Amino acid sequence: MRLSEKFQVCGIPSLVVLTSSCDVLTMDGVEEVQSVSDEALQLWSQGKCVFWTRPPSEGEHVWEGITCTLCHMYPLVGTRRGCTHQGCNINLCDACISNNKHEHPLAEYLIPKKHYSLEQIFASVPHLLGPNNEEQIETRTLWKDDVKSIGIYFSADSCPPGRDITSTLAQYYTEAQASRHPFQLVFVSADEDETSFNKCRARMPWPAVPFNAGALFELYFERRGIPSLVIVSADGNILTRRGQRYVSNKGVDALKAWAQGENLPPLSADDFEWWGIYCDGCNVSPLVGQRYYCSTCGNYDLCSACEKKGHDHPLELIPQPKDDEH
Template sequence: MKKDMHEIFREAFKCLGIEALRLIVGHRNSPSTQRELIRKRPHPKHLTLKGQQKRDRKDTLDRKFNIEGIPSLIVLKPSGDILTSSGVEEVQAVSDEAFRLWSEGKALFWTRSPGEDEHVWDDIACTRCHMRPIVGTRYGCAHQDCDIDLCEDCLTKYTHDHPIEKYLIPKKSYSLEHLFVSIPYLLAPKKGENIETKTLWNDDVKNIAIYFSAKWYSPAQEFTSKLAQLYEEVQTSDHPFRIIFVSSDENESSFDEFRADMPWPAVPFNKGAILKQYFQCGVHTLIVLSSEGKIVTRRGRNYVSSRGIEALKTWAKGERLSPLTEDEFEWAGFYCDGCETAPMIGKRYHCSTCGNYDLCSVCEKKGHEHPLELVPIPNDE
């Protein structure tokens, strides 16, 4: 990325004949990268520091510009004030235009104050006018090979090969019909005929589940097999229960292969982006919704793993399960630093002295050099 930015910088100014800017990248990943970058920068004596002086300067700049990750590119005005702290994103958006605007003392990205009830789409930029963040209604392409986002003003001014869809506002309540408005139809299991999307909530269905997963995620194989068995078992009960698959697979052949043995319908490949953005969930998640579209639980996978058929039968009746106990709870994204079990299941003990250090209940009993704190189960349904 850093090398690409230097090439863009050089090409942009070769065409424009402008020498008013200097590109300085303060973070380096390796000595070889550092040497490569130095060849394209001003004289090394202005940019390279040694030892403690180097560390102190880096820490000072990190604090001054609130640097949270790399790469970061801060563009300054002659006064030393920040012109933009989104230099990387502006270069990625339109490199030549970004450099031209910087040389004129202007930033590429702009935005406006939100009106009443208008949503602000943090870190999302309009592909056409470069409003960032987008304020108000956001539109985009669900095709995973496309990176298109549009504000409402640019919707009619931009042409695209695929359908442009309206994004759902996170945390806002929608009916099931509204949630699935971008899904024209569902793919029947076993390569059957297409299914009308509205059949999901027909026949007095109390709850439905959306299964977000992908073939490339290895833990999904075993869970999908278990879920399929339980799903077929619950279909014999008096209460219907529906599951729909939304893929995060990298290509359509993987998508078809993964869903081949699923007994429930699927959202067509490249049509699930609106749902994934709205629910803001991980690649391996089972979300249960009521017939009104309200979230019953985001931890469906955890419940299925712990409670089995009881979970599906309870949801099918439109009822809620009792909360997960400390011993059942799955800490997604956390692993035990003792036995390296991932994800951690059960009680989680944290060491605030070590920082990023957690132990499961078994390893906690073996002791630790610092005091450990039992982390309470979050209530984030």
């Protein structure tokens, strides 16, 4: 038997550390060296691992793939706090927060799929920035005055499709604001730097979450691509993750319906966008319309037009997810 088979190595580089009796000390040698450098060698020589964890208590979340920066709990269990500034890769567990000496304030991560109120969702946002200026607006203005739902718009200056959708959305937003059913929107940046962030939000007549304050939103809403418009009701429920597609189909009527807290009828199968999925036949990305999957090929999808051309193996029609699902 090859060593890679014995230790079930699935990729390289991989470093398996053994004890003097040839028991496995850790399968995560590469990650442990990356985490603490030469300290890992010292710990291994003492028969100790760098990473450790504990079983979660009832209701505690396990943050797969996340390590506590100070105590190296991996995966991190329970409350997770981190820095939203780009370039600051720091995560702390609840026990280590009292030893925090990081230069920026830390925010508590929201657990994906867990329900939160709008106030809880925006708790890490100190204020909003006014449209195309530096005016600081109280965050709670988003949900005051009996607001039924709000839109959270993810985009970036480097995204050409985002510019087109932003222009269309701005037109409908302005129209809705002048009607009896104004709609609240807020921009969350996916830009790499603040200059790009300011260029992007300059095209928008709605407020923005400050640069370096929106990272938690991407994780909580499980954003898979940009541009993306997520509609959240006043009580924190996700009405749809595909708002941009509804805007393309329904125009200003979509915004007016959301302003009244209404759900729109599901998108037809022909209009549905599969974010993160492309057609292996014609390379359209994202795949739009009905999606056919080949389990024999693995990670192989076809749109309805390419499915009609035939395939060597049986294809499975993938059901369309609900609006609050991916």
